[in-house]
Amino acid sequence: MSVDPHANVELPAALAAKEVEITTFPEELKAECDAIRGRYETPRAALMPILWAFQRRFGYVSQEMERVIAAELEIPVIWVRETVTFYTMYNQRPVGSHHVQVCGNLSCSLCGAKETLAMISEELGIGVGETTADGRFTLSVVQCLAACEEAPVMQVNDRYYGRLDRARVREIFGGMG
């Protein structure tokens, strides 16, 4: 499967507008992050839920945000980088309003994930890591979504869709705003 997580595709204008500049820890996340931090023995342990809080607020985690979080937790910035790049659930750049995440792991691969991905790519007219010009769809390949019984599976934003074929994919995308 051709997956290049490092594809440096230029952001369409619709996504570029979603980029935010963060240079200091955002006030509106202070209380939530303090509460998260209070739940763990070490600052490093609070990293994942805090990253998640940032992503919920801004839609992605930029490298500037990584720096701000590292400074706040007083941990090395490389620890934040390692975590953000390990999990496909953290977006490192803004994504379209429908983030299509196709599972590329074992069970799905056995059930034709490679062909499914090619088909979805064709339907949307974009490659992996790309976003449609209108900013509606972003296509990603992700690791196991823990829904092997429905393989091949994709996740669009927070919803799962299984047993994918072209008809079903057209129906799903067609029903989206």
Place this chain on the structure above:
Amino acid sequence: MPKLTIDGREVEVAPGTTLIEAARRLAIHIPHYCYHRGLSIAGNCRMCLVEVEGVPKMMIACHTQAADGMVVHTDNDKCREYRAAILEFILVNHPLDCPVCDQAGECKLQNYYMEHGTAGSRVDEDKVKKRAKAKQIGPNIMLDSERCILCSRCVRFTDEITHTHELGITERADHSEITLAPGAWLDNRYAGCVVDLCPVGALTDRDFRFKCRVWYLTAVDSICTGCARGCNITIHVNRDRPHKAGGTRVMRYKPRENPAVNQWWMCDAGRYSYKQIDHERVDSAAVDGRPVAVEQALDASAAALKRAAAAVAVLCATTATNEELFLARALFAGALGGHAAYLAPPQGEQDDLLLLADQSPNTRGAQEILGTEVRDPVGWVKAHGVKAVVVVGEADLTGLKAEVDHLTVIATHPGKAAAQAHVLLPGSVHAEVEGTFTNHAGRVQRLRVAVPPIRGAVETWRLLLELAGRLGHPFDFAFEDDIFAALASQLAPFAGLSHDNLGRRGALLGSGAPQPTEVV
């Protein structure tokens, strides 16, 4: 104390001892990549899998603690089968570019593959390409991610030893690779150690890369001269093919384990100080700036010293070996009835890992053997009415020449001392003699001959012996160990020590005899 059986042999170990360490006690080597005694346990390479009777799955020896009655097999058919499988897996994305890899010859992938690998790979998928191929990540370090097996030793080093956190592993699965922290550069004071730690060719030293294949190198035990810590090192010498390296004989230093001194590490300042051994050496004698044969220079020096009678002195830099210091003392303070002292060592930066402010390897030896420290050579010479001086090593002697009738300098490099000399004698550096240094903590440690004195240079101790003979006080020393034997018999702190019994890890002053050395 748990007593267990490894490969049919019983061993009793302290509670908490891991199987890999228990096996080491029996001199059984369990293959491993990620495990390193100086770092935390990562348990990720799986190369050290062993069979423990009664346990259904194979256990990693680096992280399994010895228990009473445990029966462990490290080299039966099952272990060998697992090892071959692990190696096959580790090599799935390895480029096998050994012919152009600088690690070849000292690579644990190569070595273990020859011993434990299978012939050929069953993987016909394309190898995953990584981003960093021959990428510079610090002033002296190159990263080749394709060769990396992600053992994380380098990451743990920067996290746990230097606490500088320059490195991490980003991405996941077969996209994982060693990455610099955003905006970071691997330029901490000990960065070179990651090359020593890397078991494969992923991290190589820019200073050494492609200069010499490692199988042409000879490794000789020695001591770093960068500071008073006295880090244990091996000097790697290109004995047979210096013409392939522009005449350079010494190719690199590598730290050598000594738990009492430097553990497994050394600083970069020390590591790259090997260059001075072959660089811009004083390699011929001179009298008043005119080049002469060493014998003529010795004659001239001896004649001047004779004229000064007992108004003579020797001033030694703290780079001189204990043997050289003792000869200087025996000749000048003893036989000639003059003075012997050492020059105050230069001071530099220090840190809380290894580097000490005292930049000399043998200040403690000079304190023990010569006793008197001289900060102001001119004032000291005046105060003692000295007419002729021999200086051993480098020092700022501004104004000294005007105060005395004669100044002989035994120098290794052109410098402030050599520039002042009436008689200049080309001496030896630490890598060119047998001898000892005494580190800041009083540990007497051996130097071995890595290379002969360069071109026209002569061992400094031989020059001192030649002077003694010409002055009518010949010493009966054939080699350096004879000098050390006399030193040990005359100076109480050295009593009981000898070149032979210092071993590879040295012994403390006053210890009488060396402590038994730990099993390596």
